[in-house]
Amino acid sequence: xxxxxxxxxxxxxxxxxxxxxxxxxxxxxxxxxxxxxxxxxxxxxxxxxxxxxxxxxxxxxxxxxxxxxxxxxxxxxxxxxxxxxxxxxxxxxxxxxxxxxxxxxxxxxxxxxxxxxxxxxxxxxxxxxx
Amino acid sequence: xxxxxxxxxxxxxxxxxxxxxxxxxxxxxxxxxxxxxxxxxxxxxxxxxxxxxxxxxxxxxxxxxxxxxxxxxxxxxxxxxxxxxxxxxxxxxxxxxxxxxxxxxxxxxxxxxxxxxxxxxxxxxxxxxxxxxxxxxxxxxxxxxxxxxxxxxxxxxxxxxxxxxxxxxxxxxxxxxxxxxxxxxxxxxxxxxxxxxxxxxxxxxxxxxxxxxxxxxxxxxxxxxxxxxxxxxxxxxxxxxxxxxxxxxxxxxxxxxxxxxxxxxxxxxxxxxxxxxxxxxxxxxxxxxxxxxxxxxxxxxxxxxxxx
Numbered sequence: 001x002x003x004x005x006x007x008x009x010x011x012x013x014x015x016x017x018x019x020x021x022x023x024x025x026x027x028x029x030x031x032x033x034x035x036x037x038x039x040x041x042x043x044x045x046x047x048x049x050x051x052x053x054x055x056x057x058x059x060x061x062x063x064x065x066x067x068x069x070x071x072x073x074x075x076x077x078x079x080x081x082x083x084x085x086x087x088x089x090x091x092x093x094x095x096x097x098x099x100x101x102x103x104x105x106x107x108x109x110x111x112x113x114x115x116x117x118x119x120x121x122x123x124x125x126x127x128x129x130x
Numbered sequence: 131x132x133x134x135x136x137x138x139x140x141x142x143x144x145x146x147x148x149x150x151x152x153x154x155x156x157x158x159x160x161x162x163x164x165x166x167x168x169x170x171x172x173x174x175x176x177x178x179x180x181x182x183x184x185x186x187x188x189x190x191x192x193x194x195x196x197x198x199x200x201x202x203x204x205x206x207x208x209x210x211x212x213x214x215x216x217x218x219x220x221x222x223x224x225x226x227x228x229x230x231x232x233x234x235x236x237x238x239x240x241x242x243x244x245x246x247x248x249x250x251x252x253x254x255x256x257x258x259x260x261x262x263x264x265x266x267x268x269x270x271x272x273x274x275x276x277x278x279x280x281x282x283x284x285x286x287x288x289x290x291x292x293x294x295x296x297x298x299x300x301x302x303x304x305x306x307x308x309x310x311x312x313x314x315x316x317x318x319x320x321x322x323x324x325x326x327x328x329x330x331x332x333x334x335x336x337x338x339x340x341x342x343x344x345x346x347x348x349x350x351x352x353x354x355x356x357x358x359x360x361x362x363x364x365x366x367x368x369x370x371x372x373x374x375x376x377x378x379x380x381x382x383x384x385x386x387x388x389x390x391x392x393x394x395x396x397x398x399x400x401x402x403x404x405x406x407x408x409x410x411x412x413x414x415x416x417x418x419x420x421x422x423x424x425x426x427x428x429x430x431x432x433x434x435x436x437x438x
Contacts, residue, residue, distance in 0.1 A: 013345075
């Protein structure tokens with residue numbers, strides 16, 4: 001079962017934190033179509049969270065086409081955010097990891113890496129790639 | 131639909147001093163309301179008039195459409211209440227407390243009370259005085275829930291508990307809300323713990339309402355502006371809630387329409403729940419008064435433009 005968490009210090013409203021976690025997990029392949037989300041009562045009780053907030057988050061996910069309720073069964077993931085297959089995802093993750101290790105050995109700071117990614121994306125976008 | 135809770139210019143005076151004045155608000159059924167304010171702000175006075183332990187000096191408060199009256203059985207029966215010190219008879223066993231509850235309450239749900247103790251691992255034959263503070267709070271909560279009233283009022287319910295017991299207590303409350311659609315009012319001054327629990331909030335200071343409304347709507351119509359210092363008379367599109375000036379720059383919290391205001395000279399940021407509540411808690415009570423244009427109905431509507 002998917003595990004939600006709440007960061008009280010983030011300043012992000014709790015319902016949005018839940019929505020973000022589902023989106024992020026879909027992007028990373030941790031959640032897939034057909035997976036069941038916790039019931040409103042279970043999640044409210046686990047996190048000591050207002051059930052109205054859980055309902056609001058699930059409604060937002062339904063609105064985005066990412067989840068849907070099945071009467072009597074609960075809420076299920078119905079959409080996907082990442083078109084890549086799990087294998088492609090794994091391969092891309094591997095090459096990114098190798099690249100980041102190289103960048104680290106070359107002495108690039110986190111800020112420099114972020115800047116480099118932004119510049120390359122910008123140039124690729126000009127070519128109509130990304 | 132009848133609101134779960136409706137107060138209309140509600141006030142209470144103790145001899146010369148007003149503990150609460152001009153409290154007007156509505157809470158829809160199924161809401162979880164945080165009642166926030168420093169000690170002496172009038173929170174307990176408001177709660178006690180709601181549950182029928184105190185008679186208002188002026189105005190009225192109604193629970194599901196029926197006006198609350200002090201010491202009337204029908205008023206007392208409509209509301210469950212857990213006081214801060216979880217009053218229980220120390221020499222009673224848990225089972226004795228439940229027998230007592232059954233005699234006092236016509237709709238008493240004995241199965242529910244016993245089931246909760248079973249899940250929490252609290253034996254029915256254990257004396258109250260042998261229970262931990264967290265367990266005593268759970269017994270008090272189980273008794274309130276077994277009363278099967280549509281409104282649950284909690285006055286600083288976790289103030290005396292350790293962090294683990296606090297979470298366990300709130301878990302039970304949230305599960306009950308999910309199960310039964312219960313309406314809950316929780317008085318607290320721990321603002322940081324309220325955001326995950328409440329969907330509505332009422333802020334009181336010095337006996338006056340500072341803010342009332344649905345949390346997401348309130349957060350959505352407040353903006354934090356940062357920019358070069360301006361004169362005190364600078365106009366803003368909305369009401370100035372709080373402002374802080376340093377030598378060269380100003381930070382201003384405004385209440386305005388939903389949607390980011392277009393202010394070229396200011397950097398505009400959304401504001402978090404805790405920051406918002408703290409800003410209202412710090413406002414001097416004199417700035418609120420009983421301005422009839424100040425919208426205090428739930429959900430919070432937009433106030434007229436005021437510049438100071």
